[in-house]
Amino acid sequence: MINDKLFGIAMILYLLATFGYVVYLVHRSKVTGWIGTGLALAGWLVNTAAIAVRWIESHQAGYGYIPLSNMYESMVFFSWSIMLIYLVFERVYGYRAIGAFVAPLGFLGIAVVSLNPAISAEIQPLVPALQSNWLTAHVVTCFFGYAAFAVGFAVSIMYLFRHRTEARLGKDAPGILPPAKVLDDLAYKSVAVGFPLLTLGILTGAAWANYAWGTYWSWDPKETWSLITWFVYAAYLHARFTAGWRGVRLAWLSVIGFGCVIFTYWGVNFVLSGLHSYAG
Amino acid sequence: MKEPSNKGLGKRLFEFFASIKLSVVVLIALAATSVFGTVIQQHREFAVYVGEYGETVARVIRILGLDDMYHSWWFQLLLVLLLVNITFCSLKRLPHAVRLMNYRDPVFDGKPVAIHEKWAKRVKNADVATLAEAIEGVLRRRLRRVYREERDGVVYLLGTRGGWTRMGVYVTHFSLFLFGIGALVGALWGFKGFVNIPEGQSVRQVRLRGGGVKDLGFEVRCDDFEVTFYTDRQGRPTGRPRDYISDLTVLEDGREVLRKRIEVNHPLIYKGIYFYQSSYGQAGGQSAWLTVFGPRRNILFHRRQLLRGETVDLENGDRLALRGLTGDFKGMGPAVEVMLQPAKGDPRSIVVFQAPEGNHRKLGGYVIRLDGVETVMYTGLQVAKDPGVPIIWTGCILITLGSMIAFFLSHRRVWARVRPADRGGVEVFLGGNASRNRIAFERWFADLCTEAQEVFEK
Numbered sequence: 001m002i003n004d005k006l007f008g009i010a011m012i013l014y015l016l017a018t019f020g021y022v023v024y025l026v027h028r029s030k031v032t033g034w035i036g037t038g039l040a041l042a043g044w045l046v047n048t049a050a051i052a053v054r055w056i057e058s059h060q061a062g063y064g065y066i067p068l069s070n071m072y073e074s075m076v077f078f079s080w081s082i083m084l085i086y087l088v089f090e091r092v093y094g095y096r097a098i099g100a101f102v103a104p105l106g107f108l109g110i111a112v113v114s115l116n117p118a119i120s121a122e123i124q125p126l127v128p129a130l131q132s133n134w135l136t137a138h139v140v141t142c143f144f145g146y147a148a149f150a151v152g153f154a155v156s157i158m159y160l161f162r163h164r165t166e167a168r169l170g171k172d173a174p175g176i177l178p179p180a181k182v183l184d185d186l187a188y189k190s191v192a193v194g195f196p197l198l199t200l201g202i203l204t205g206a207a208w209a210n211y212a213w214g215t216y217w218s219w220d221p222k223e224t225w226s227l228i229t230w231f232v233y234a235a236y237l238h239a240r241f242t243a244g245w246r247g248v249r250l251a252w253l254s255v256i257g258f259g260c261v262i263f264t265y266w267g268v269n270f271v272l273s274g275l276h277s278y279a280g
Numbered sequence: 281m282k283e284p285s286n287k288g289l290g291k292r293l294f295e296f297f298a299s300i301k302l303s304v305v306v307l308i309a310l311a312a313t314s315v316f317g318t319v320i321q322q323h324r325e326f327a328v329y330v331g332e333y334g335e336t337v338a339r340v341i342r343i344l345g346l347d348d349m350y351h352s353w354w355f356q357l358l359l360v361l362l363l364v365n366i367t368f369c370s371l372k373r374l375p376h377a378v379r380l381m382n383y384r385d386p387v388f389d390g391k392p393v394a395i396h397e398k399w400a401k402r403v404k405n406a407d408v409a410t411l412a413e414a415i416e417g418v419l420r421r422r423l424r425r426v427y428r429e430e431r432d433g434v435v436y437l438l439g440t441r442g443g444w445t446r447m448g449v450y451v452t453h454f455s456l457f458l459f460g461i462g463a464l465v466g467a468l469w470g471f472k473g474f475v476n477i478p479e480g481q482s483v484r485q486v487r488l489r490g491g492g493v494k495d496l497g498f499e500v501r502c503d504d505f506e507v508t509f510y511t512d513r514q515g516r517p518t519g520r521p522r523d524y525i526s527d528l529t530v531l532e533d534g535r536e537v538l539r540k541r542i543e544v545n546h547p548l549i550y551k552g553i554y555f556y557q558s559s560y561g562q563a564g565g566q567s568a569w570l571t572v573f574g575p576r577r578n579i580l581f582h583r584r585q586l587l588r589g590e591t592v593d594l595e596n597g598d599r600l601a602l603r604g605l606t607g608d609f610k611g612m613g614p615a616v617e618v619m620l621q622p623a624k625g626d627p628r629s630i631v632v633f634q635a636p637e638g639n640h641r642k643l644g645g646y647v648i649r650l651d652g653v654e655t656v657m658y659t660g661l662q663v664a665k666d667p668g669v670p671i672i673w674t675g676c677i678l679i680t681l682g683s684m685i686a687f688f689l690s691h692r693r694v695w696a697r698v699r700p701a702d703r704g705g706v707e708v709f710l711g712g713n714a715s716r717n718r719i720a721f722e723r724w725f726a727d728l729c730t731e732a733q734e735v736f737e738k
Contacts, residue, residue: 062513125510128523128544185719196683203676212545214472214556214664216672217463219350221318231311235304242300260311272318 003057003067004121006050007076007110013043014083014107021099025176033096037087040103044083047110051080054123063125068139071269072113072121077139078265079109081147085193089151093186097178101154134208142201142226146261148194149233152187153258156251159183163248184247187254188240195233202226221272225264232257298368306362313358317349363460366453374450380691380715381443386429386436388695388711395695395711396718397725403736404705408435411706412698414735419694422728434699441692446715448685451678458675466668477502478563478658480587482531486663496553496663498537503527504585505560505659524557526659552665559660568605568616569652575645583651594646597623607653609633614653620644690716694728708732 020036054067067073086102089095113119162177177183205223210216217223236253239245263271296302321328324347329338345352385391403411412428412435419426419439427438471494473486482501485493504527509517523543530538530550540548548555567587572580574595586592591601599621609615612633619629620643632641632650641648694712701707710729714721 063510125518125520125522128521131523132545134545192687196680196687199683200680203680206672206676210666210669211547212556213558214547214554214662215666216669219317219322224314224318224350228311228314231307231314235307235311238300238303238307243304268318 001054001057001121001123003050003054004114006046006053007114007121010043010047010050010076010079011107011110011114013039013046014079014103014110017043018100018103018107021096021103025097025100028176036099036103037090037096040083040099040106041087043106044080044087047076047080047083051077058123061123061125063123065126065131066136067123068136069126069130070124071119074139074143074265075109075113075119078143078146078150079106081143082106082109082150085144085147085151085190089186089190093189095178095182095186097176098151098155098158098186101158102151105150105154129212132208132212134204134211138201138204138208141197141204145194145197145199145201146265148190148197149254149258149261152190152194152254155183155187155190156254156258159187159251160248160255163251180247184250187251191233191236191254191257195230195237198226198230198233202230221268222264225260225268229257229260229264232260294368294372297364298372299365300369302365303362303369306358306365310358310362313349313355316346320346320349322350323348359460363457366456370450370453377446377450381446383443383693384425384427384438384440386427386438386695387431388436388438388697393695394713396713397711397722399710399725399729399732401708401733401736402701402703402705403708406706406736408433408698408700408706411708411736412437412696415696415698415708415710415732418728418732418735419696422731423692423694434697437696437698439694439696442689443691445685445689446691448682448689450682452682452686455675455678455682458671458678462668462671462675464668465671466666470666470668471664472666473663474558474661475500475663476559476561476563476658476660479503479505479567479656480585480590482529486661494663498550499531499534500548500555500661501529501531502659503529503539505657507560524560524659526557526661528555552667554662554664556662556664557659558662561658561660563656563658565656566605566607566653567656568602568614568650569654570602570616570618571649571651572600573647573649577647580646587656591621594620598644598646600646600648603629605653614650616650616653618643618648620646687716690714690721692721692724694725708736 017036017039020032020039024032024036051067054073055065058065058067068077082102083106086099086106090099114121158177159180162175162180162183165173165175165177166180171179202223205226206216209218209223232253236250236257239253240250320341321332326338326342326347329341329347332338333341341347345354349355388395416426416428416437419437423439423441425440427440429436471488473488473494475483475486477483477500479502482499483496484499485495488494504525506525508522508525510520510522512518525541525543527539527541528548529536530540530548538548538550542548542555542557544557547557565588567585569583569585571582571584572594574580580594581592584592586602588602588605591599594600601619601621602616603619604617605615607614609631614634615631617629617631619627621627622644628643630641630643630648632648633639634650634652639649692712692714694710696711697707697709699707710725710732712721712725712728
């Protein structure tokens with residue numbers, strides 16, 4: 001199979017992009033910034049190609065499905081989504097420093113499944129329960145949401161570092177990270193993008209469940225944890241919009257929210273059991 | 281004495297239920313308590329909890345309803361509290377939001393209007409009327425509605441766009457109510473059950489999840505159940521199931537009204553009741569698939585499934601009975617024994633093999649072919665009716681639209697004041713605000729000012 005080799009190349013490019021962005025953080029030269037972005041973009045393009053090749057290879061194997069059906073496929077798609085959302089953010093808001101904290105997440109996504117012998121990279125036929133067009137809509141919306149939250153998480157972590165510096169040395173303290181106010185705003189923007197996507201992800205899941213199982217909601221652990229995540233980010237948005245929270249408390253809420261995302265995604269599969277036992 | 285304190289209490293209660301702090305606390309409480317239901321197994325026997333956690337903890341679990349947590353009184357109370365909180369918040373904020381939505385006063389001097397972006401310019405050799413008209417043109421191009429007022433030789437303008445987007449957040453919150461109502465309607469007038477139907481048989485009742493049976497008011501027959509398997513590149517079956525398929529027929533008073541082949545992800549829907557493919561198994565016994573041709577080589581039935589002892593009508597009052605069947609008759613493969621019961625005369629039996637040489641057998645004027653013998657399967661169906669689903673879908677659409685509007689669209693307002701300047705010429709002031717996304721508005725406002733500047737230069 002060619003696809004897993006391509007995923008390997010994308011993984012290495014994400015790792016190199018991480019180094020590029022870190023060097024940019026320290027040096028602040030235009031060239032290092034461009035190198036970081038170039039590597040991240042190259043990684044993302046290879047990642048895209050790898051998904052396309054896997055799709056084609058699934059057809060050649062006689063199964064023919066969009067590769068979003070198991071832990072391996074969802075993780076490489078997670079990396080793809082994180083890098084896509086990040087690159088769009090970089091383009092729109094022009095803060096390249098965030099790459100140093102996001103690109104490693106893109107790298108980890110592929111690394112965790114490629115280097116883990118317990119997770120099979122093999123193309124396997126789709127079990128009957130997953131043979132539905134709802135699968136694509138459900139997985140894509142969920143993972144775009146997860147990816148936006150991942151970017152929000154990375155930015156919140158940067159905020160917490162930067163905040164400590166500013167608390168000690170004042171607002172104009174020298175440092176390699178963007179000002180705390182900017183990070184606070186970017187973290188909020190990521191969550192504001194992720195929240196409607198997660199909502200759509202839950203709704204498409206409910207629609208599919210209703211069509212396939214006859215109940216739109218059955219409180220299985222995956223559903224419940226996605227709702228827990230939804231509650232946490234809803235609290236985040238209300239705390240910010242209406243209660244006027246800013247800064248450290250909100251950054252921690254974003255970190256907790258992403259913890260919930262990871263548990264919804266991984267924890268439920270490995271710690272708990274339920275209807276979603278076949279997939280990511 | 282009593283009245284004011286009552287009023288005070290009412291007001292305090294309103295403030296409590298309408299507070300955003302309560303929303304955040306309830307959301308976090310819902311998130312935190314929901315965890316229990318995913319860690320503690322749900323809907324198990326008391327003994328299971330005793331075995332896992334010990335007698336004392338098991339009692340606590342039962343008293344707090346943690347074995348069916350999401351339907352426990354306190355969890356439902358939290359959900360209701362969230363809805364109550366949303367209602368009070370909306371009651372508190374909606375009037376103000378409607379006022380802002382419909383705000384059309386161009387005169388901003390001395391008014392409590394929050395202007396976030398400002399721009400001012402003195403234009404020489406110009407008069408108020410011409411410049412005001414030019415600005416009005418710019419506002420009209422960039423915003424939907426423009427209001428104008430003239431006072432003491434000063435022209436005030438207000439351009440506004442997207443006032444309706446202030447309703448996005450209320451639409452979002454209203455949709456949560458629809459989820460509550462939909463769930464209630466489903467719980468009151470819907471049901472969930474399951475039924476196993478052996479091939480060739482029909483059922484009229486299903487067993488309910490919570491116990492008891494439900495009469496459907498019609499019959500459902502399973503004509504055939506089949507598992508298909510993935511094949512490898514050489515076309516050999518791999519043993520990995522590709523699909524589970526049931527051929528179902530709906531019967532009203534014994535009359536066929538609907539036939540449908542259902543598979544996983546593709547249910548049968550009849551009279552609002554959904555039949556989902558969910559399991560299968562061996563019903564015991566075997567069945568034979570027969571094709572019978574009449575005396576004129578006409579097909580009487582094609583690949584029809586018969587059970588042992590079953591009798592079917594042929595032509596002119598003749599009947600055919602399946603007396604016996606086997607998957608392997610003395611090493612010669614599947615075989616059946618069928619008996620013709622003619623309208624007149626004595627019954628006659630023959631054995632028909634599936635093997636090619638015995639494939640067609642004549643019996644009376646008929647030709648009988650054995651297509652196969654297989655184990656009788658049953659199909660396991662989930663049966664559900666939920667009249668609340670349309671309400672839930674309405675809620676889904678509203679929450680999607682509402683949250684998109686609330687997050688990504690904003691109400692933009694730009695005020696303009698055109699007045700004679702103290703040192704001659706005309707002074708133009710532009711000021712604006714947006715309900716959301718101030719940074720994007722900042723850019724948009726700067727753009728608008730550039731356009732205004734260009735208009736002045738002309």
